[in-house]
Amino acid sequence: MRILRSLLRYIDSLSRCTGVYVALVILAVFLLIFVEVIARYVLDSPSVWRNALAQFLFGAYFVLGGAYTLLFGGHVKVDILYDLFPARKKAIIDVATSVFFFFFTIVLLWYGIDKCWTATMRNELLEEAWRVPEWPFMWTLPLATFLLLLQGLAKFIRDLYHAITGGQLQ
Amino acid sequence: MSPAIAIPLMFATLLVCLALGLPLAFTMGGIAVIFTALLWGTGGLAGLVSASLGVMGNFVLVAIPLFILMSMILDKAKIATDLFNAAYKWSGPLRGSLAAVTILVCTIVAATTGIAATGVIAMGLIAFPRMMQYKYKKEISLGSILAGGSLGELIPPSTVIILYGATVGVSVGRMFAGGICAGVIFSGLFIAYVLTRAFFQKDLCPALPAEDRASWRDKMLSLRTIILPVFVIVVVLGSIITGAATPTEAAAVGVAGAIISAAALRRLNWSMIKASCIETIKLSGMVGWIVVSAACFSSTVLALGAARMMGDILMAMPGGALASMALTLGIVFLLGMFVSPTAIIFICGPLFAPAMQQLGIDSLWYSILFVSMLQVAYISPPFGYSLFYLSGVTPADITIRDVYKSAWPFIVLQVVALIIFVVSPEVVLWLPHLMG
Numbered sequence: 084m085r086i087l088r089s090l091l092r093y094i095d096s097l098s099r100c101t102g103v104y105v106a107l108v109i110l111a112v113f114l115l116i117f118v119e120v121i122a123r124y125v126l127d128s129p130s131v132w133r134n135a136l137a138q139f140l141f142g143a144y145f146v147l148g149g150a151y152t153l154l155f156g157g158h159v160k161v162d163i164l165y166d167l168f169p170a171r172k173k174a175i176i177d178v179a180t181s182v183f184f185f186f187f188t189i190v191l192l193w194y195g196i197d198k199c200w201t202a203t204m205r206n207e208l209l210e211e212a213w214r215v216p217e218w219p220f221m222w223t224l225p226l227a228t229f230l231l232l233l234q235g236l237a238k239f240i241r242d243l244y245h246a247i248t249g250g251q252l253q
Numbered sequence: 254m255s256p257a258i259a260i261p262l263m264f265a266t267l268l269v270c271l272a273l274g275l276p277l278a279f280t281m282g283g284i285a286v287i288f289t290a291l292l293w294g295t296g297g298l299a300g301l302v303s304a305s306l307g308v309m310g311n312f313v314l315v316a317i318p319l320f321i322l323m324s325m326i327l328d329k330a331k332i333a334t335d336l337f338n339a340a341y342k343w344s345g346p347l348r349g350s351l352a353a354v355t356i357l358v359c360t361i362v363a364a365t366t367g368i369a370a371t372g373v374i375a376m377g378l379i380a381f382p383r384m385m386q387y388k389y390k391k392e393i394s395l396g397s398i399l400a401g402g403s404l405g406e407l408i409p410p411s412t413v414i415i416l417y418g419a420t421v422g423v424s425v426g427r428m429f430a431g432g433i434c435a436g437v438i439f440s441g442l443f444i445a446y447v448l449t450r451a452f453f454q455k456d457l458c459p460a461l462p463a464e465d466r467a468s469w470r471d472k473m474l475s476l477r478t479i480i481l482p483v484f485v486i487v488v489v490l491g492s493i494i495t496g497a498a499t500p501t502e503a504a505a506v507g508v509a510g511a512i513i514s515a516a517a518l519r520r521l522n523w524s525m526i527k528a529s530c531i532e533t534i535k536l537s538g539m540v541g542w543i544v545v546s547a548a549c550f551s552s553t554v555l556a557l558g559a560a561r562m563m564g565d566i567l568m569a570m571p572g573g574a575l576a577s578m579a580l581t582l583g584i585v586f587l588l589g590m591f592v593s594p595t596a597i598i599f600i601c602g603p604l605f606a607p608a609m610q611q612l613g614i615d616s617l618w619y620s621i622l623f624v625s626m627l628q629v630a631y632i633s634p635p636f637g638y639s640l641f642y643l644s645g646v647t648p649a650d651i652t653i654r655d656v657y658k659s660a661w662p663f664i665v666l667q668v669v670a671l672i673i674f675v676v677s678p679e680v681v682l683w684l685p686h687l688m689g
Contacts, residue, residue: 106534109318110526116315116505120498134312142309144318146545148538149278157535158276158542159593161636165274173274180275183283187546190286194302224305231542235279 087240091252094237095154101230102151108144112137131212139220146227150234174245181239188232195225254292256557263288263554267600277596278539282546285553292557304548312501313419314544317367318537319504320410323489323511324366325529330515332482333362333375339475341383342467349451349458351387352397353444355380359401360440364486365511366405367412368536369631373402373639377646387465389458391651392659393447395643399632399656400443400663403639406594407628408436409490410504412540414624417598419544420551421606423620425500426493427685431621433490434681435674439628442666481517485510496688540595547599555603564608574612575675578619581605582626582671589630593638597627621681622674629667632660 115137123129152158165173202218209217244252254262263284270280289297308314336358344350355376362372376398384394406413409429418425451458467475489507492498498506515521554560567577581601588597602623609619631639634657644653674681 102534102538103531106530107527109322109530109533109537112315113319113322113505113508116319116502117509120502120505124497138310138312138315141315141318142306144534145309145314145537145541146305148534149542150538152535152538152542155535157539158278159539159595160274160276161271161592161596162274164272176273177275180270180273183270183275183287184279186286187279187282187549190290190298191282191302191305194299195305198299198302198306220309221306224302224309 088252091237091240094233098150098154098230098234101147102154105144105147105151108140108147112140112144115140132215135209135211135213135215142220143223143227146224147230149227150230153231153234153238171245171249174242177242178239178246181235181242184235185232185239188228188235192225192228192232195228199225256559256562259288259292260554260557260559260562264600271592271596277593278542278546280546281543281550281599285546285549289549289553292553300552301549304552305545308541308544308548311419312499313415313425316410316425316499316501316504317412317415317540318533319501319508320367320412320415321536322529322533323410323485323504323507324368324371325532326508326511326515326526327365327482327485328371328375329525329529330511330518330520332365332479332514333358333372334379335478335518336361336482337376337379337383339479342472342475344461345466346460346463347448347451348455348460349393349448350460351380351384352389352393352447352451352458355384355394355397356401356440356443356447359398360404360408360436361483361486362402363404363408363436364410364490365482367410367415369403369406369639370642371402372405373398373642374646376402377643381647384458387459387461388456390456391655393450393458394659395647395651395656396659396663397443397447399639399643399660400666401440402643403628403631404436404440406631407432407439407624409433409493410500410507411624413594413598413627415500416540416544416595417602417620417624420547420598421602421616421620423606423616426496427617427688428620428624429490429500430494430685430688431617431681432624433494434684435621435625435628435670438670438673438680439625439667442670443663446662446666478518481510481514485514494684494688543595543599551599551603560604560607563604564611567608567612574609574614577612578609578614578622579675581609582622585623585626586629586633589627589637590633591636594627594630597630615678615682617685618678618682622671625667625671625674629664629671632667633664634660 115133119133199221202221207217208214241252266284340354340358344354359372359376380398381394409432411432414428414432415425418428489503493500493503570577585597585601610616631637640656644656
């Protein structure tokens with residue numbers, strides 16, 4: 084139980100850390116696009132790489148925040164019926180519906196790794212003016228899915244514990 | 254499994270899971286995975302990864318976190334308070350002016366934010382205590398904040414519009430232009446309603462006492478603080494509408510403008526930027542996974558031929574194209590009372606929009622009607638999001654029932670506006686048409 088507790092704490096802090104650091108990536112996305120706007124419309128010297136790099140960073144940013152949002156229970160849900168149940172029933176329902184979560188994340192992780200691995204082996208390049216390898220950024224999808232899966236697993240373990248014992252596992 | 258069985262089964266599972274409190278993102282993703290595997294075997298699953306990577310590579314969507322960041326910075330720079338204080342000084346001896354001013358400020362705040370929460374929460378905290386202080390009846394105070402604040406969902410930069418445009422494939426810039434028209438009409442109707450009621454009912458929302466009215470000097474001085482934020486709004490929306498910049502570029506300019514405004518008000522510091530970034534990622538992490546899983550969900554639904562099927566059903570409907578359109582909008586309204594607007598876009602957008610096009614209905618017009626309907630959903634009891642945002646920030650003696658009661662007149666007004674949009678499309682389409 085002690086090991087389990089510290090594992091859960093470790094997952095929580097991993098999600099929190101990635102969230103806090105990835106949060107700052109949006110500033111880089113902003114700067115890249117803003118500088119490109121100035122360069123293109125004011126200085127008349129557009130680049131091929133700034134928007135493409137901003138797009139890559141955005142892609143990573145958009146998915147990497149998922150685990151952090153899950154940690155705070157920030158994923159939007161419909162709570163019409165759900166809120167009528169007491170806490171323990173909610174935990175039981177969550178354990179049951181988590182099947183969908185695990186199907187989704189595990190499949191996305193498995194096939195994501197597969198696709199990224201192929202792209203890495205072939206050294207696939209971006210099909211735009213800026214010919215750079217695309218795969219380093221593709222890997223952020225399986226990475227983000229993995230982090231989300233971990234946080235989902237932590238939630239699952241807590242729900243299961245609560246459903247069985249009625250107590251909280253912090 | 255034939256599509257005729259699979260499609261209803263998918264949507265039934267979706268509704269059951271949503272009702273059981275499973276987050277939207279995981280519901281859509283899980284269903285997509287399960288049904289793809291059942292229908293086409295595991296070979297189809299790799300396609301879901303491509304759909305997800307497609308989302309990460311969509312340039313229009315980059316505008317979403319940027320606009321969220323912009324509104325967070327402006328929010329933390331207390332722009333709404335400044336706007337309200339300035340507008341409040343200008344509200345004079347007219348009965349109901351405080352409520353009218355609140356709606357006006359909500360409309361301007363809506364142009365700095367892509368979500369309803371910002372306006373409703375900010376104005377709930379700023380304007381509601383003032384209206385109570387001046388003995389406004391709570392139904393009119395709550396209603397103005399609720400309806401006005403929710404305009405953030407419709408008036409650009411609206412997240413809902415970006416998501417709809419990106420999902421259905423309608424120009425986000427043109428939808429923004431249409432959103433401005435629709436939003437301004439909504440806002441105008443709200444203000445007209447409040448002032449009319451105030452004119453006929455003396456004690457509903459009394460005029461400010463003479464000693465609380467500001468002098469001309471004060472009025473002029475109050476404008477100082479709002480020049481920059483209003484300038485930011487004009488630049489951002491202007492550059493999109495004139496076609497000078499894409500929504501994403503305009504969003505980056507908007508973030509820069511927000512930072513400059515905060516600096517000019519001497520409210521810029523690193524901890525506030527950091528806090529804005531944290532708020533932004535919490536929302537983006539949510540939106541991001543919804544979009545990813547919705548991409549998976551709709552790629553499965555569309556591969557089953559659901560859009561064509563929906564088109565055939567609607568074609569066979571008696572009453573012609575307009576009746577079919579009314580039916581789809583009615584479904585959006587009904588769903589809106591229970592399901593989040595984001596979910597509705599991903600569930601209904603890819604089904605209805607192509608079918609409407611088949612029926613010869615202008616897709617831009619339909620998209621404006623669609624997002625306007627979502628705007629109504631935002632304040633519809635029992636589960637419109639804004640109702641809960643507002644009841645969360647008002648004092649404990651205001652019950653959710655009070656909030657519900659205050660919403661109805663404004664829902665009726667919005668439906669009236671929608672009928673106007675249907676009868677004379679030009680009122681919402683003239684601005685997008687000007688864009689060429």
